[in-house]
Amino acid sequence: MSLVPSVLAGDRLALARLLSLIENGTPEGLQNLSKLYHQTGKAHRVGITGAPGTGKSTLVNRLVQLLRAQADPPEIAIVAVDPSSPFTGGAILGDRIRMRDLAGDPGIFIRSMANRGALGGLARTTSSLVAAMDAAGFEMVFIETVGSGQAEVDVASAAHTVVVLDAPGMGDAIQALKAGLLEIADIVVVNKGDLPGAQTAAQALRSALELGSAVNQKDEVDGWEIPLLVTTASTGEGVTELASAIGDHRQFLQRSGEWTLRERARVEREIGAVLRERLAEKFISAQPDGLYEEAIRRVVAREISPGAVVEELIDRASEER
């Protein structure tokens, strides 16, 4: 049964169903997404990332509320990712708790996702879910990552615009930001602006940004100066400015041609990821009986290193061909 016509007609139940099929990696999900794919490319993908407890969900709640209150508002989808338990595979997905103001608006669709063991701050299928939402006609899609530290930067390739969040009182988190997340930021936000230390945090980030642009002169080349904003998501302070910065960035991307470049980079990464995964699956299942297990055993027994054993397996497979 094809879900494509219903999804395109705005049937939310069909969309929800399709998202599950894609998330579970089913052939049906892939076929449907493939048929919808020519309808994608219109949505502005906005990533929201930052350490746990910086207020990502609360900020998304306030931001989306504000965008929906505008004249001629965009239809908005949200994908919120939370971690799966590494032990049981289960997850508690609690981002909706902070987004209760968005309930009842038919122009909003919220989907929670468990990362199912992926390490980059998103789930493996997050970008595909966003594509389905894009095809379904949502003009903006917010991607809220797992609370992240330094290395969870997958959102940089999944989104057009990346908003990096920090909050005062995170101590060394600011130091961490300088090395990690800050590099992928298009917009930097210090949230919880009503707490003491907010201005200090903003100042530290501002100098880190200035240093960054002095070193690689990225800003002048790009023509985009990374704005630093202070917000208080709980009261809405500063959120209007954030909404305009996101809009400005979209315009900048389109004006400069950067939009197309980012789309291309994203597609390349997505194809690469699927290719690696599928090739590895195929390769392992094509091994003669016991050979792969024997390889694992030899590495466990320290007879050979993982890298060397993989070379061996590949050599043997290409000789046989």
Added chain:
Amino acid sequence: MIPPIIRVLIAKPGLDGHDRGAKIIARALREAGMEVIYTGLRQTPEMIAEAALQEDVHIIGLSILSGAHMTLVPRLLELLKQQGQERVRVMLGGIVPDEDRPKLERMGVAGVFGPGTSTAAIIEAFSRAVEPQELRALEG
């Protein structure tokens, strides 16, 4: 391909503010390998039905301690039906008088759990409520 995972919405409709029970159940179901969407306090039946739809859950677990289950539950079931979500099972936990149980079950509630029910029994009921072929259908 990912092994199929049961998705559950845990919601607290109505006005009582005690969510300890709901949180314990959410945690227990997570330990059992399920993905649990927790929506917080004071949800209306409309909010719950809409969240269940967007999240494409198999089961809704309601925690009601206020005694308002005979109005909240029928309303939710009606909304689910209107929206084409009949396949979603509804479980109820909380303080439910014995005489209400058969009525709730006739309405279509898949399970009623009173105080003192073990989390193991709840996990068992939730796991069994989703047909294996339904999970296989998710696998494709």
